[in-house]
Amino acid sequence: MDKLSLGTLGQHLQTLRLAQGWSLSQLAAAAGIAKSNLSRLEQGNGNPTLDTIWRLAVQLKVPFGTLVAPIAVPLGEDGVEVRLLDQGKDHPQVDAYWMRCAPHTTRRAEPHTPGARESLTLISGTLEAGPEGATKRLSAGDTLTFAADCPHLYRTRDTWATLLLSVVYHEETTS
């Protein structure tokens, strides 16, 4: 997780507002905040209060984190953006990630612990993924499960790819 970008929040805020047909004045009134406040936020200046963000997120019907860590954000150095969604506390241990890959990028991943497996579901775009040498091509809606205790990779061609990724350590069940 990197640095906070105020400009991104502003852009994303405005995008969401327009997409839902709100005017700035309307949204401000509905959220119960001054429109001068909202105006400043959309311009990228300002450092909103949790209360303010919350009120806006409710009106825009977005899961909150979406507002500040926008999905359509410039990515990391390797063209891949990864967010930890949740971590299971049971056995086997499961880590859930949201991942987004720019076009024409390849991300190589080190082997995880022995017996580890990965499951992924493609949300949009196309992707080639799996153990090195045994990758599969996926398109939106497809799912894939493969052994992750060996080097594996994710590769895009000329499209973006967004996916959910779960890493299952120390597999116990065999279903």
Place this chain on the structure above:
Amino acid sequence: MDKLSLGTLGQHLQTLRLAQGWSLSQLAAAAGIAKSNLSRLEQGNGNPTLDTIWRLAVQLKVPFGTLVAPIAVPLGEDGVEVRLLDQGKDHPQVDAYWMRCAPHTTRRAEPHTPGARESLTLISGTLEAGPEGATKRLSAGDTLTFAADCPHLYRTRDTWATLLLSVVYHEETTS
């Protein structure tokens, strides 16, 4: 999405800090905020700035939304909490959800559009899910894909269940 609870944030903030072995002074210093600020927040008073929350989330290594919309929060009326993670823009259309079910609850879902399928990955707990009459039992790390154009359900027994859920509308590919 309901109202903002400041107390919950404070509790959750403190829980995370202690779980990672930080002292209040240490965390405040590492995050670059005044410890008086952090102290007040943990007590449930105050309405932190986005910058403040961000700095804390980075240090605590949590995906941000986790801080303010804690995972261990009381759930909806039916004992099920659902958050929209992402929506694909391609065809087929894919909606990605994070879902958490309390013990001993059953959630029935209406059929989606014809040809729709669902894929789910269990992060923790155990769950029985699938088309009504053809459900399967899952434990942490398991995945399941089933036709969702008929009534289907999710049922927990004596454990919580957390899972990722993808709804794929109007299936085009058949892989």
Place this chain on the structure above:
DNA sequence: CCGAACTGTTCCTTTTAACGAACGTTCTAT
């Protein structure tokens, strides 16, 4: 026994986010 280093809290001060009114625009209707 007592200073030193730490814990977390409570003040007071400074900074600044939020408010509310006024502003210049644009568009519609009378």
Place this chain on the structure above:
DNA sequence: ATAGAACGTTCGTTAAAAGGAACAGTTCGG
């Protein structure tokens, strides 16, 4: 044309969040 009502902006004021120092309560070691 012109009053009206929207739009989004900019400004000065006010309320409050963040900073900083002093505080009492612990846990050390000499």
